[in-house]
Amino acid sequence: MSVLEQINSEDAIALEDTHGAHNYHPLPVVLNRGEGVYVWDVEGKKYYDFLSAYSAVNQGHCHPKIVGAMTEQARTLTLTSRAFYNDRLGQFEKYATETFHFDKLLPMNTGAEAVETALKICRKWAYEKKGIPENQAQIVVCTNNFHGRTTTIISFSNDPIARKNFGPYTEGFLKIEYDNLNALEEALENNKNVAGFLVEPIQGEAGVFVPSEGYLKSAKDLCEKHNVLFIADEVQTGIARTGRLLATCGNCSCPDKHCSGTPEVKPDILILGKALSGGAYPVSAVLANDPIMGVIRPGNHGSTFGGNPIAAAVGMAALAVVKDEKLAQNAFELGELFRQEMNHFISTCNLVTKVRGKGLLNAILINDTEDSSTAWDICMALKENGLLAKPTHGNIIRFAPPLVMTRGQLLDCIRIITDTLRQFEK
Template sequence: MISENKLSQQAIDLENEYGAHNYHPLPVVLSKGEGVFVWDVEGKRYYDFLSAYSAVNQGHCHPAIIGALKTQAESLTLTSRAFYSDMLGKYEQFVTNYFGFDKVLPMNTGAEAVETAIKLCRKYAYEKKGIAENEAQIIVCKNNFHGRTTTIISFSNDEVARKNFGPYTSGFLKIDYDNLEALEETIKANKNVAGFLVEPIQGEAGVYVPSEGYLTKAKEICEKHGVLFIADEVQTGVARTGQLLAVNHENVKPDILILGKALSGGVYPVSAVFSSSEIMDVIRPGQHGSTFGGNPLACAVAIAALNVVTDENLAEKAEELGQLFRSEINTRLVEKSKFVSLVRGKGLLNAIVINDDEDSSTAWDICIKLRDNGLLAKPTHGNIIRFAPPLVMTKEQLLECVSIIESTILEFEN
């Protein structure tokens, strides 16, 4: 990995020498963030067009969220769940009302929340639906991304994430995404199906948006057969797609909702699983938990982060700016450039597909040049570049970024 700057290279060398090589970062070393911008250790400013994989929807270091963090950190940070705290009940009341569910089970990371939802679904199937113990099946979609724990990679078809990590956890059935017929046929063919776990938009796979009506009909199929509809909105939730939740585009209410990332505005690890009292009440003391889950600091940060979403109309902004982004990219690049074959997305979760195969370096090379031109993005699956800026971005900033993207890609045509 090459860098012309000594400070950056020193930081990169330290990671390479002392850290596990489980990521392949873009060669830029960041030391400061504010709003839609980040700065490297040499002081160069960039537009952040990834938002820590949609964790920083509210912008970097939002003063209201940082203020809540500081205030709470000075009084109480952690009790564990061995004791009550004065923040957890307040947070649980706030967040369940905010998203419209009876109960919440607080965790820390997105993968933990997915694991929680899987356990909750299985336990409900055994105790309420009458499925024989250890026989429950959960339907998942091919090309999914729900995390990288052992159980989760067991139902991934990404060999990079899976290979040499077996033996794998059983109990999952894989179907094609955006295929209602496959969903219904699989449920009918397997009497022990307990749940359907799905991303409303497949983000890591390349921002695949399903056909209109897919989520509505999938929920109807699940209801008809007594199967729990589980929505993983770790990446798509909290206003990213132009609605508070991506399922809201079709007025679908999941039986189990999974949130993380922007639940804290990227300030602190906070995740959550929401459901009805009937489903959630199968979890009893000692059966699931986390030392840090629902800690006072997390509660204060999450309340502040969600208030920012409301106060600054971030869902509405994401909807408006997302439509503008896709329109501009279509006009300036898709219709004119030989390199960009299409743009897709909802709200401010978008991707462009580079007209090259997955094994080429074209998308990576474009991201390196975007970095040089003051904008940070990252390829996914080789030939796809995901664009997901903080939702606090202005129209003028967005158009400036579109110009950077346009001029950068057009450089490759000459």
């Protein structure tokens, strides 16, 4: 069989099952084409994508400007390593740092790599700037977090599936309850060697948990009081997903009215990934100002592919699309519409108990236990009805379509979702 030969869904799934590691449990749909908010399976059936590759495809599948930047650069120069300069990286660093208002950017490839990078920067800052004794720095994290699956990151996860039989674990982390300022204050007051607080502005993988109003601002204030770095993991929430350029609202790109009453929070260290490339290529980055990023010197950290010319070209194009097409504003407006319509539906049924989220990062809670198959069965039915979504934590379904979606398309998706949910009403 030719490596490029077309195969049907059943055979494609069987090939992965036989020859691939079983580290994922995908919905049984085999995709081979995407455009905008749509994807097609190998049999030609068309679907709305309501996951966006976990918010990596905010700009829509195969956006022509992003793909164009990638292919044009691929024809010219793909990789130099950082042993030499290339003519794209500096332009990308300037564009991104000016967009997010930081002095410096450290480029990597994946979100997990960027988180690991931020942890290293924070610890080095702690020893060289704050004066914490070497190897004693602590970083505060939140329960139910998701920052990736490297050995260090799972060391501070409380997900037993991610952790079990992967030890010994990395030390140096204090876990507190998410959205609990008292717990954060206690951790900072009682541990003099705390270097940083790593937090997701919205806990996406945990089920789209949105913190209380003012939580992030108050947490940042506590960090400043104790000379602790506020580290925002915006790999999933960043790049316009929540109706702002950043969920921390550090420098939002949407009209002021969209942020009315929301305090501005600028992280000391910002972690980006996923939609930083529009899903076209692995691109991630850590941003910080000179007093923090200045602790990184030649030989301290790096990546062969980090900051390669294709990544730089793609990153600039992806950010330009977000700005030019006003995707933050669109995500804000469509997110308001989605939650309004879903709340109306919830008032008429018993199957769904709640919808929560910001912008176009939302989730519904199914009225069943976490160990039930109801949410999975609903997602299977949604697939049959032309919409792809995935459950998380058993009884939660996350909805995160590409931000290029139109109002008419969203209303059509809401119809599909509510019609499908009604099939499960008892």
